[in-house]
Amino acid sequence: MLPHRDSKITRLLLILFFITIVVYGLYEAQGLLFGPKISIATETTVVHDPFVKIEGQAMRITALKMNGKEIPVTETGEFSEPFLLASGDNRISLEAKDTYGRTTSTNVDIVYVPETQQVVQTGTTTPETSGTI
Numbered sequence: 001m002l003p004h005r006d007s008k009i010t011r012l013l014l015i016l017f018f019i020t021i022v023v024y025g026l027y028e029a030q031g032l033l034f035g036p037k038i039s040i041a042t043e044t045t046v047v048h049d050p051f052v053k054i055e056g057q058a059m060r061i062t063a064l065k066m067n068g069k070e071i072p073v074t075e076t077g078e079f080s081e082p083f084l085l086a087s088g089d090n091r092i093s094l095e096a097k098d099t100y101g102r103t104t105s106t107n108v109d110i111v112y113v114p115e116t117q118q119v120v121q122t123g124t125t126t127p128e129t130s131g132t133i
Helices: 006-027 030-034
Strands: 035-038 045-047 051-059 062-065 078-084 088-098 104-110
Touching: 006 030, 035 088, 035 104, 051 088, 062 078
Parallel strands: 045 104
Antiparallel strands: 035 051, 051 078, 062 088, 088 104
């Protein structure tokens, strides 16, 4: 046997090399292993403005749809789409699809309560009392 084959340093370097390859393989395979993901606040929100922007981040996707309409996504996975709310409860559905055909979806609930316009009366008159002095 050659003396360098039984060296502890050689064994350590080979072990580190194969661990590095396995970790890199898992990193590259995360799209296959974990599928698409949508990150957005999903708690119910109450707003007083009918115009909102739905913003979030989608990872490992090829397409993203909001209520059935495809929306643009940046290279980093961020999206921002305007939405006009109806009065009352609004449910916005987001659906993401990856290259392997897997899908994931999430819903965002927003309650739109219009601000009531209070009429302020200016220059009101009070009834005068009549009396004799």
